[in-house]
Amino acid sequence: MPSTTPKTRTRASAYWKGFADGAPFLLVVIPFAMLFGVLATEAGLNVLETLSFSAVVFAGAAQFTALQLMQENAPTVIVLASALAVNLRVAMYSASLTPWIGAAPLWQRAIAAYFTVDQSYACSVVQFENEPQMTVPQRMAYFTGVLSPIVPFWYASSILGALVGTQVPDSWALDFALPITFLALVAPMLRTAAHVIAALVAIITSLLTAAVPYSLGLMIAGTLGMMAGAQAEVLLERRKLRHD
Amino acid sequence: MIDTGTLWIVIIGLGIGSYALRFAFLGIVGDRPMPAWLLRHLRYTAVAMLPALVAPQVVWPAATDGQADLPRMAAAAVTLVVGLLTKNVLAAIFSGAATLFGMLWLFAL
Numbered sequence: 001m002p003s004t005t006p007k008t009r010t011r012a013s014a015y016w017k018g019f020a021d022g023a024p025f026l027l028v029v030i031p032f033a034m035l036f037g038v039l040a041t042e043a044g045l046n047v048l049e050t051l052s053f054s055a056v057v058f059a060g061a062a063q064f065t066a067l068q069l070m071q072e073n074a075p076t077v078i079v080l081a082s083a084l085a086v087n088l089r090v091a092m093y094s095a096s097l098t099p100w101i102g103a104a105p106l107w108q109r110a111i112a113a114y115f116t117v118d119q120s121y122a123c124s125v126v127q128f129e130n131e132p133q134m135t136v137p138q139r140m141a142y143f144t145g146v147l148s149p150i151v152p153f154w155y156a157s158s159i160l161g162a163l164v165g166t167q168v169p170d171s172w173a174l175d176f177a178l179p180i181t182f183l184a185l186v187a188p189m190l191r192t193a194a195h196v197i198a199a200l201v202a203i204i205t206s207l208l209t210a211a212v213p214y215s216l217g218l219m220i221a222g223t224l225g226m227m228a229g230a231q232a233e234v235l236l237e238r239r240k241l242r243h244d
Numbered sequence: 245m246i247d248t249g250t251l252w253i254v255i256i257g258l259g260i261g262s263y264a265l266r267f268a269f270l271g272i273v274g275d276r277p278m279p280a281w282l283l284r285h286l287r288y289t290a291v292a293m294l295p296a297l298v299a300p301q302v303v304w305p306a307a308t309d310g311q312a313d314l315p316r317m318a319a320a321a322v323t324l325v326v327g328l329l330t331k332n333v334l335a336a337i338f339s340g341a342a343t344l345f346g347m348l349w350l351f352a353l
Binding site: 027028043044045049052053056057058059061062063065066068070071076079080082083084085086087088089090091092093094095097098101102106109110112113114116170171173175176177178179180181182183184185186187188189190194195198199201202203205206207210217218221222223224225226227228229230233234 | 246248250251253254255256257258259261262263265266267268269270271278281283284285286287288289290291292293294295296297298299300301302303304305306307316319320323324325326327328331332333334336337340341344345348
């Protein structure tokens with residue numbers, strides 16, 4: 001809801017508003033990054049490799065996917081394609097932020113691109129829609145504010161996880177932390193029938209193709225799931241039009 | 245064990261690739277419109293890829309050498325249901341973890 005009284009914002013107040021909005025995400029970011037550190041160590045990565053992975057790639061879900069597939073000895077091309085497919089949503093985020101901050105200088109957009117993640121996108125798009133009178137520099141200040149508490153903890157928690165990693169006993173069943181985390185991330189996204197259909201088709205296909213070599217089953221399942229979701233969306237919209 | 249050479253190829257390749265994904269739209273596409281069919285497919289990438297990735301691990305967990313495992317299946321189901329009902333990621337994670345540990349503990353008695 002756009003506010004009726006136009007707020008006068010400064011760059012500083014925009015930054016601190018972002019900081020306050022971003023801080024609660026530490027509850028998710030810290031355990032998620034630590035989990036990556038722990039699993040990476042268990043897969044045989046040292047602390048430097050783990051930190052480099054987190055810093056260079058900077059995309060949790062894609063990092064977990066790549067780690068999992070490398071442990072299954074999938075070919076490098078499949079590892080890269082699957083992890084990038086998992087990360088395709090950031091391309092959507094980037095596309096959706098463009099109308100708001102597309103007018104910023106190229107160097108700022110180049111930096112913002114690296115930092116376009118779930119949290120910075122989710123906060124920013126809500127804030128920009130609520131206060132459309134914000135200027136582009138104020139929007140960039142807000143975006144920076146959201147990331148300020150998150151980024152240092154993302155790096156630090158990866159290192160911490162890597163340091164404690166090998167001391168975690170098997171009885172903690174950490175093998176299952178990733179499925180639980182991903183299912184928890186996906187469940188709130190299942191907003192429409194089309195989303196549910198996409199997920200169901202992907203799950204069934206993935207189970208049926210589990211024996212397909214080179215982890216190609218994941219690519220087949222993901223593609224079929226996306227096509228099913230897109231097709232369902234078209235059919236449902238058409239049916240709605242006919243009923244109106 | 246993961247080969248060091250492969251690891252660095254993946255780190256660098258994934259770094260370049262995921263940066264390109266983010267920069268392509270913000271930096272190059274700008275505010276030019278994208279085809280509707282492409283956007284429609286992109287909307288379903290996360291809900292298709294992530295469940296497809298974890299489904300085999302839920303049904304045939306590596307930790308039990310691929311034997312179907314009741315605590316893990318129940319934990320997955322609880323996570324999904326709590327996530328659907330509450331729309332809260334943390335609540336879903338904690339309920340799933342509580343189910344997993346609770347059942348593993350009961351089964352060990």
